[in-house]
Amino acid sequence: MDYRALLLEGSVQPFLLKARYGIERESQRVTEEGQLVTTNHPKSLGNRKYHPYIQTDFAETQVELITPVCQSIPELFRYLAAIHDVCYRSLDGQEMLWPLSMPPHLPLKEEEIRLAKLDRFEDVLYRRYLAKTYGRRKQMMSGIHFNFEFGDDLLRRLFAQQTEETDYQQFKTKVYLKVTRNYLSHRWFITYLFGASPLSEPNFFVGAAGPKEPVRSLRNSSFGYKNHDDVQVRYDTLPHYLEDLQQMVEDGKLSEEKEFYSAVRLRGGKKVSDLGQVGIQYIELRNLDLNPFATYGISEDQVSFLHLYLLFMLVKEESTDEKAIKKGSLKNNVVSLENPLQESVYQEEARQLFAELKTFLQTTRVEVAKEFLEQIERAIEEPSQTLAGRWYQKAKEQTQAKQAVAIGKTYEQKAWEKPYQLAGFRSMELSTQILLFDAIQKGLAVNVLDEEDQFVQLSADQHIEYVKNANMTSKDTYIAPLLMANKTVTKKVLAQAGFVVPAGGEYVTEEQAFAAYHEFSDHGFVVKPKTTNYGVGISIFKETPDFADFQAAVRLAFAEDDAILIEEFLPGTEYRFFVIDDQVKAIMLRVPANVIGDGQHSIRELVAKKNTDPLRGTNHRAPLEYIQLGEIEELMLKAQGYLPTSIPAEGVTVYLRENSNVSTGGDSIDVTEDLHDDYKQVAVAAVKAIGAVISGIDFIIPDKSQPASNPGAYGIIEANFNPAMHMHVFPYSGTGRRLTMDVLRLLFPERIEPDRN
Amino acid sequence: MDYRALLLEGSVQPFLLKARYGIERESQRVTEEGQLVTTNHPKSLGNRKYHPYIQTDFAETQVELITPVCQSIPELFRYLAAIHDVCYRSLDGQEMLWPLSMPPHLPLKEEEIRLAKLDRFEDVLYRRYLAKTYGRRKQMMSGIHFNFEFGDDLLRRLFAQQTEETDYQQFKTKVYLKVTRNYLSHRWFITYLFGASPLSEPNFFVGAAGPKEPVRSLRNSSFGYKNHDDVQVRYDTLPHYLEDLQQMVEDGKLSEEKEFYSAVRLRGGKKVSDLGQVGIQYIELRNLDLNPFATYGISEDQVSFLHLYLLFMLVKEESTDEKAIKKGSLKNNVVSLENPLQESVYQEEARQLFAELKTFLQTTRVEVAKEFLEQIERAIEEPSQTLAGRWYQKAKEQTQAKQAVAIGKTYEQKAWEKPYQLAGFRSMELSTQILLFDAIQKGLAVNVLDEEDQFVQLSADQHIEYVKNANMTSKDTYIAPLLMANKTVTKKVLAQAGFVVPAGGEYVTEEQAFAAYHEFSDHGFVVKPKTTNYGVGISIFKETPDFADFQAAVRLAFAEDDAILIEEFLPGTEYRFFVIDDQVKAIMLRVPANVIGDGQHSIRELVAKKNTDPLRGTNHRAPLEYIQLGEIEELMLKAQGYLPTSIPAEGVTVYLRENSNVSTGGDSIDVTEDLHDDYKQVAVAAVKAIGAVISGIDFIIPDKSQPASNPGAYGIIEANFNPAMHMHVFPYSGTGRRLTMDVLRLLFPERIEPDRN
Known part of the structure; x- marks a missing residue:
């Protein structure tokens, strides 16, 4: 041929x-x-x-x-x-x-x-x-x-x-x-x-x-x-090859064919x-x-x-x-x-x-x-x-x-350089990298079906599961994430089920929204686009704004979406409860980008030092992001009477941002053990009411030492259908929570030993 | 006061x-x-x-x-x-x-x-x-x-x-x-x-x-x-009111309080x-x-x-x-x-x-x-x-x-004017209107949680279900629709499970795609954006195009998405199989906008006549859309040697469009009874392989008289996670299939009598 x-x-x-x-x-x-x-x-x-x-x-x-x-x-x-x-x-x-x-x-x-x-x-x-x-x-x-x-x-x-x-x-x-x-x-x-x-x-x-x-x-x-020298086979045809091999096994020159x-x-x-x-x-x-x-x-x-x-x-x-x-x-x-x-x-x-x-x-x-x-x-x-x-x-x-x-x-x-990443899959989202790590470790067969889409197939023998973004699985229903994606629907469903949510309304025209000013003007409130997820277009008025500021906030929100929400402002600390399969697996407190003074180094130096943490990186491929010292941060410093060159006193925390997002340099602090069980029970019940199996649900809690059953003890502000997982696995401080393993355990209980908590 | x-x-x-x-x-x-x-x-x-x-x-x-x-x-x-x-x-x-x-x-x-x-x-x-x-x-x-x-x-x-x-x-x-x-x-x-x-x-x-x-x-x-004249109560205080009522019941003036x-x-x-x-x-x-x-x-x-x-x-x-x-x-x-x-x-x-x-x-x-x-x-x-x-x-x-x-x-x-619509909810999508109709008819409590979002709550006593777009429910998993939304993943999963899908590849740069030309140039093929769902950016080459046309098609597809697919072209007729809960509930053939000549009326007149069908309307609020006679249609007529004023001979079908979308005036023809059971079994098995409960899955079948097991008998081109339902309920011809009732039966078997087919 x-x-x-x-x-x-x-x-x-x-x-x-x-x-x-x-x-x-x-x-x-x-x-x-x-x-x-x-x-x-x-x-x-x-x-x-x-x-x-x-x-x-x-x-x-x-x-x-x-x-x-x-x-x-x-x-x-x-x-x-x-x-x-x-x-x-x-x-x-x-x-x-x-x-x-x-x-x-x-x-x-x-x-x-x-x-x-x-x-x-x-x-x-x-x-x-x-x-x-x-x-x-x-x-x-x-x-x-x-x-x-x-x-x-x-x-x-x-x-x-x-x-x-x-x-x-x-x-x-x-x-x-x-x-x-x-x-x-x-x-x-x-x-x-x-x-x-x-x-x-x-x-x-x-x-x-x-x-x-x-x-x-x-x-x-x-x-x-x-093999020993007398082990020889012919390669001219397949039958000869097989015949020779068989003969050698029969002759005892090989224990079995795979010894060849x-x-x-x-x-x-x-x-x-x-x-x-x-x-x-x-x-x-x-x-x-x-x-x-x-x-x-x-x-x-x-x-x-x-x-x-x-x-x-x-x-x-x-x-x-x-x-x-x-x-x-x-x-x-x-x-x-x-x-x-x-x-x-x-x-x-x-x-x-x-x-x-x-x-x-x-x-x-x-x-x-x-x-x-x-x-x-x-x-x-x-x-x-x-x-x-x-x-x-x-x-x-x-x-x-x-x-x-x-x-x-x-x-x-x-x-070990970046122990949160998985070599070969670094272009994927960090949560997916960690999930893949865990899957490979536990011997699940891993097949990335679409890298850009974070879409993976996992299997154990005949049992196949598909996972997207490390948290979207067959264990959740089609409708639960759609419900969570719609803030108005989420609030209606939670309120119906007896949970505390901020009072508020949905508006589809500026006129409607403007007319609602008086309904909210006796307390603080929040104006936000209905469907945006990244904090864009949100205005928080801890005290009643004047009407002009309110109008500006409404226009800002409408720039992001066809419908906006106006909601009463709930004062307190925001906690993210990560619920998997009716258990709170992690609770996180996010703190705005900050440095703590030592009486010797300037803010600029303190930032540079904090940024050497190997957990910090860019573009969501690290559990934390670098703290910036740009225009926004300098303005924030100025408002507190600091310059980047100022040397804060020992023990003084200097905030560089108002918002607590990890994506702008915020710290993620695991507080899973700090909250009382009754809050965890509320979170589990709320996620159940939504019908979700995996959800990151956000609570405002003014005083966590109060029982959750006290009036005003908490308010639920939203439930997330695609909650970040990596920040819980590798927090800035506190215990890391291997949520990815919890997801795998949910999917493959036959392969992953029961959780100990 | x-x-x-x-x-x-x-x-x-x-x-x-x-x-x-x-x-x-x-x-x-x-x-x-x-x-x-x-x-x-x-x-x-x-x-x-x-x-x-x-x-x-x-x-x-x-x-x-x-x-x-x-x-x-x-x-x-x-x-x-x-x-x-x-x-x-x-x-x-x-x-x-x-x-x-x-x-x-x-x-x-x-x-x-x-x-x-x-x-x-x-x-x-x-x-x-x-x-x-x-x-x-x-x-x-x-x-x-x-x-x-x-x-x-x-x-x-x-x-x-x-x-x-x-x-x-x-x-x-x-x-x-x-x-x-x-x-x-x-x-x-x-x-x-x-x-x-x-x-x-x-x-x-x-x-x-x-x-x-x-x-x-x-x-x-x-x-x-x-009531008889001696039935009188006091309204000054609630205790008086209740006392009087009770007295009258005791006196036998009322059989019970509700008789008041x-x-x-x-x-x-x-x-x-x-x-x-x-x-x-x-x-x-x-x-x-x-x-x-x-x-x-x-x-x-x-x-x-x-x-x-x-x-x-x-x-x-x-x-x-x-x-x-x-x-x-x-x-x-x-x-x-x-x-x-x-x-x-x-x-x-x-x-x-x-x-x-x-x-x-x-x-x-x-x-x-x-x-x-x-x-x-x-x-x-x-x-x-x-x-x-x-x-x-x-x-x-x-x-x-x-x-x-x-x-x-x-x-x-x-x-009865528009028997497919539901008064009061006409602003919602037709499928949701029909679902709400069926729900109200069967005595499910109906609560529209978000009108714009087609998000409804249905309940029977304590049993609550949420439905979006009439087909997104708790019966499907979170991951199945995400899998269907990703054409590459769908094809991989179907191919793994042994179903026939068109050969092809995914490309993220023009260069990659251009280089693939030779892999496809020995047969017809299709170039399409990876995630678009409405036929935009798709080029179909039934025969091998020259390289310049191919390049143009690649650029067209990239204009719609960051990734494109090139797939072999499967010749044959496209059928939509609508599967619910492991049963094919409807099969639909879609035919491009057309009129049939009677030897007397012009094409323009025939279009006008066909448009009087009360099933036709605009903007997806009717089961069919009006047939247009615009530029595209006139070009299409011209290519066949017609003008809008031409009078086609009796029985001659004149097509006004190349594409068969119902949204451009196409006819929807129910053919559920026309396809052999073995095709239905393939459709059910394919939807099962995807892990979906509700799906509209599209087959190309060159000759439906051949057994589905014949090589080349079929190819699956995609599975839809949000398939239109209204066109099946009110088809242009053939039997209507009340898919919305099938969805309700799936959700509330305790309330809806078993299906008879």
Whole structure:
């Protein structure tokens, strides 16, 4: 089959780079000194029986991070980043991930290498078998498994262009077999470029000598993690492949088919035996060492390169030599054990392969990262530019272990820098980031259906839930948020149910509103647009304004909406009660932007200092916003007799804003424990009257020491159908309340342990 | 107490006209010939055991229409109009309401007057007692009961201004007692103005002679519906009133307290005996004859006048005569029996009373309908201008019965003119109007919480439901409509669940979209904004466009939204499946605006003719829109070789639009029975996959005779979270589907009988 010609067809071209990807990354948990940990797999990560993202491999210390199948490389790296973030932040504070394929200093006694403590007995048995057959030390090596599938769009179009094969599944299988044969025959090339295990740590080779180090890749060499030499299969047809595998299991050379550790695994269906039915659906590359220079053990460039390389493996003419794969394997062993700073004996062959690859890329006109290709080219010429070469040089500066700890720490610190964000999903709203973090941590399958729209799918087995903005779920009804969105309706419903709401009216013309002046003029009142949610267009008159000011306020409100509300002003402190499933999960007090004097620093300095809080940021991607010192703030200071350069006395609080919104630098203060239960009961009952399950309901309380049943003890001013959650999780002061976990618990009680409060 | 001074206080003034109102209107059901019907109360009106709006009074033929408590006179008349609409359209097609207080020609045999067939035995027993005590004929008179309550805002402010009374409830009771005494003392004045029962019909007076007719008000006279003369109570204090009532029940003068037929009833609590506990909360005027000139038996002007008059009764100095009420009653009897075209003996007293009323209105500066006051003034001078005078003159032209039939028919016809609308709520969306109609018909309590927002509250006893846009309810989840609102998410979810959706992608930049051209260029496709819902910005390319046209389409779509979709074009016919609660309740085919030639008329004439269909209207307040003949339509005609003046051959369909939207004159064709069950099963399953309970889901079906399981048999293009309902209820052709009733059945299964399909 002339795949090269097929790929150049016009109808195929737009789909050349369509593919699906998945990565599994193994890593040893180590202390910050680089010692294998003695702790168990973190409890916070839920149960390994079902966790789709964070598992343990052979040993209890060896985590395996698994991305879902992704439609693009950026998507793949979002998941990789997110899963790493969750993993790091779920580890005991003194632990991190070892960035190398070769394990750290191992215990002298082999039995001190602890097998993964899995629930299923057959999983434990299998590990015991592996320990016996290969030794525990070898199983401690870690790597990257890269799953790759050509886009169905691409394969179907290729299939449509050819006539040799009439069955699509057969065609696909042939495609993958050719890629696999070529990849295996040239396996040494990848080992040369991406091999990254030049040195072993103490106690890896015990009882048997290792090779002379440094090498390019211990893991890919005959000293690595591989089957015994008599394990060999044919790749010419799928039936042969399956037949050989089966034979070896029957002969006892393998305990089961999954013990077959080829550099490429053919995949399709759940088990190897399904392959015969469904054909090859994708392949798994298993010969990639952890790249210590890449935060997640492999870089985006590497993946892009491998994609192009696999496409190239499809078009590249195959050797006529029947033993090409066997020879490739032998060459690979040679390359693996070469000194990483010396030229390979196959350098010339590598040059030719690369030149051919470049020509292929040019003729197919696919866009490629030129810079990385140039790096590859340099590495072919300069062994010191290969991963093994680079790492060995670095290791030489100190010891490999020290370098591994240093680089491992930088990756760990990255995960802790903004502990409220989730890497990979930082463009999403903070509440959604936190929800996704919690979902990944607890082993819910996470699928962002629409990033801009904060729309995610979560699932546990067959149980699927959809969540938008982290708080809109199937547990609430269609009508409850519509009810809350309409302030007039909310007040009517609450009043009907016997709750205290400010008296007031709705007006649709200026004339109507003006005429209502006298109805309100005997006390303070508020004029606001009916549907705006962000405080725009609101005028608060704590005392009766004159008529002209009132008119101005009415016009201001009408500028924002077709209808306005005039409501009596309720004096007191505003509290946000966050209710989930008939429980008050958090109560928050918001305080206007402020600094507290120390008698030494100016207001400007105090602001700058307060802004160093890592919780502060911009654009709602941090739990708090920076305090500004702009025109509004300066006016506010002036009214109090201050300049930005003034030095307030010790202990004096200086407010920079009148409004308490967190979005203008306000402080969020958790006061969940400070309010008496009877207020919480009122909040729960009010949310129930509205028919909501999740709501942020705002109370004005003049004196929280009074019982809620006292006349005038409280007034409810509104209920929010899309209440911010992040400010409760990471408040300025007080206890953080993990509301996102409460939402997940509501949705997946079968997966998330009951709440303790 | 100087109520006049209190009312003039500045703090009181803004609240002077605050009040609450309710009306009960009785009426006999008659044939279109004016004969008492022999049918039972309509079954479609649900059960009288709980119906809040439509009851029967004494006789099975005597309906009683009851408004809820209303906060304003316009609101009162909305309900009155709506309840009348529902009543008329629930009657047997040959029935209507008799517009007079005096009943139509009665059967000669008294027992042929059928008592109301109520479920509760005590209700039947009470009617039997009344029949025995007063005779069935008298009970056949009908009238208006007007419930009136001063605004709490007003009374509280009056209370605050005075010092005589320290208890608010006592204060209120005193207010209502004074109003009642004054009203009763001047009862004759209202009889003079609004009495409207000058003539009886055959068999009303049987066995005993009536007065010489015409009179002003038979009903308010001693020949009317009143207690025996020995039934008298004191109105000086509430305890006296209650004591007297109780005494009369004990003496057997009344069977129970509710048999006390005063012109004013004091109300508070559920039973008369509650009054002592809660005080007087409102009063019920019972001396109003049906006004035959008012569609609903009483006019808004009358109610406004009564309101002012009751306020006046509060301030008017009381007579010192202890017998003032008794005297008022005697005067009333005189006035009732006067010839309606002759001056009253109390004309001068009426003049004085009216002058005093006018002065009161001037000093309090309340705004009043001047014109109606002038009418009243004229009626005082000119007896022929009173209601009785006017009606008697009209009756004289033919017979009273014929005039009553004629005027009754005009009211009936009004209710049938636009049978899809609901009087009183015509400003609301049509679907909501129909839902409210159905709710009122079935006896659900209806409360429009926000008219502009189509937000209503429905209830049955303690069971409350909220509905917006007639289709947004508590039965759907918060997330399902958000999922449907996002076309990308909808498609992903449907595709995941195995349904066929058009292939396509989402793009957020022009460049991305342009680059995708080649992916779609081998078949037809559609370019559309991601979130717009009204067909704006959509380009359909049934065949591959050239690149420039494609670019233009992309820009058009981006003009509407930040993200656009490009989707393969699915050829076939579009069907809207309306799914409620796992059942397809309607399937609709929409056909572009068109006319069918008859070989005689021009297109312009055919359009004009088609537009006479009463189902057509404008602005979504009719089930169909008028067909236009504007620029777009003329262009469309031109493309087919027509002019508006062309005369198409018989049977030829001429399309005036390319798009099939009902909003541009398209026809809605119900095809619910035409599609095979397997398509309906797919629709139900797809809506279930989305998690919706109510959804309008759009299918493209190339050939509906093919099984839905055939490859390419269908594609789902979108699911609508706010699907129009009215077009299904009143389609252009095919069977109407009462979807609104299906929604109510979903919400109130306890009240609405199971669906038959």
